[in-house]
Amino acid sequence: MVRTVRRVAAIVASGLAAGVLSLGPTTSASAGPTPPPAGVEVTGAGMAEPLRLSADTHPTEVSAVIDQVSFLANARTSADPDKSDLGPKYTVVVFTGETPKQAYDLYPKASGGPRIYRPAKQPSSRKATAGWFFGRLTMSETLRTVGVPLERQLDTVGGGAGGGERLIPEDAINPTRDIDEALSELQRLLLLNVAVVLTIGFGLAGITLLIRRRSR
Known part of the structure; x- marks a missing residue:
């Protein structure tokens, strides 16, 4: 039963990775063998070494991290934020097997809510349009649960991406x-x-x- 659940989760993670890899303009490719399992690597503030996760061994965690950027294909860019209000940066690189494909800068503690920056320069030959986006409300807790050294955030409202105030003020609770x-x-x-x-x-x-x- 556990193996079946892991297999399904790995398939979901690979599907999410495929969606992420299609965020930028691409050229059609001929059908080929089944791609290797998806994976992610996280680096950033307070991390002595990169956190590498593979869908083979950590399918749930890989799916959760990829879900933080998978919606960008249909998301609108936002205005450039004040760099002094962004907080710590964590770079997420999406892999196919051992090959890095896409990179994103995540700011889970940004003032006004999580932010994402997609740089134009990507690890692969794919081109991407650089831009800022509002991130998911669950970004901080997702990164924390997969191993990123972040403090637990209890006042996060679950949900998708969007603008405006994203956290419940402390004095409201x-x-x-x-x-x-x-x-x-x-x-x-x-x-x-x-x-x-x-x-x-x-x-x-x-x-x-x-x-x-x-x-x-």
């Missing part, structure tokens, strides 16, 4: 503050209700007194 605000609002509501009841009561008493005086 404060249950104590929310409870205090709710109790304060409830107290104001109760005081308002008491004031309304007293006003109605005094009004009715005044009307009753006026009617009695006129009836004498």
